[in-house]
Amino acid sequence: MTETARDDDASLADRAYRLIQDDILNGVFSPGEPLRLAALKDRYGLSFSPLREALTRLSGDRLTELASLRGFRVASVSLDEMWDLIGIRTLVESEALRRAIAGGDVDWEARVVASFHALSKAVEKHEAVEGQFDKALEDRHQAFHHALISACGSPSLLHIAGQLYTRTERYRRPTLSGELRGAGGPRDVMKEHADLMDATLKRDANLAVERLAEHYRRTGDLIEVGLRRAAAAAE
Structure with missing residues (x-):
């Protein structure tokens, strides 16, 4: 060949x-x-x-x-696996975020700000059209979370974070449907992202990690609602 x-x-x-x-x-x-x-x-x-x-x-x-x-x-899905993935993802990205905050330079800060701006614009466009799944929006969302940890200095951490992102996406994307909006209680996801970015740029590692963990926990709560509804409907 x-x-x-x-x-x-x-x-x-x-x-x-x-x-x-x-x-x-x-x-x-x-x-x-x-x-x-x-x-x-x-x-x-x-x-x-x-x-x-x-x-x-x-x-x-x-x-x-x-x-x-x-x-x-x-592959099958389960509530236990979902929470396990979110827990490990939080652990990995928290370490990566701490390292990025400690070692990131002004170019890294610019990437974080630019990715948040792009995400904001994508959200505005999505809300105006009121579509279902929006690949462009999800690409911006992934880019923002990657930018936060991109200066961690560890290719291995970034690789593992990428794998965990993909596996958790399988659970998260079904929650993007309109029928689950508000199921986990009032939530302003863009404010969560903005607060996470602010803590990161202020180099407050403890607060940034706390906000990251809370952001993923609230996503997990919403996913759990969806999984339980799906299980009840199947019975």
Whole structure:
């Protein structure tokens, strides 16, 4: 196989990975649903080889699982796993945030401010249109949280934080539907982000970490409402 052919195979596998990951995170595929290669081939227009590689990579991300003799299926979800993920994510990002506050320079501060501004504009646009899932908004949201910890100086921490972000997104995105608004009580998410940014830029590590943890806890409370409603509806 030529180097160009290998590059093409890797590119197709990356594309398959992103497409299937997005569909899992957005709830197109339900927890426990079989992921048949033939059906995926029809959906994405890709051959079995990159699809199989993508499913294997997603298994490493805990988004798919291999059922004995039955191929891959979407990984299950649970309330315990959700809170475990939020707890570990809070732990990892709190350490990364402390390191960023201690070592971040003026360029890092500028990234934080710029990412918050971009997020604010995306929220304004989203609220004006009143759509459902907004990929541009979610990209800005991820960029803001990444900017906060981007100066931590540890590629390993950033990698782990990225993995945890993806896994918690699977739980969070269903809560973006209108039917769950206000379910966890009155909440101004942009103010939570603004308060988190202010504490970070003031270099108050203890307050910043406290606000980060509270932000994720409140998200967890909302997710729990959604999971319990889904379980009750299934009974």
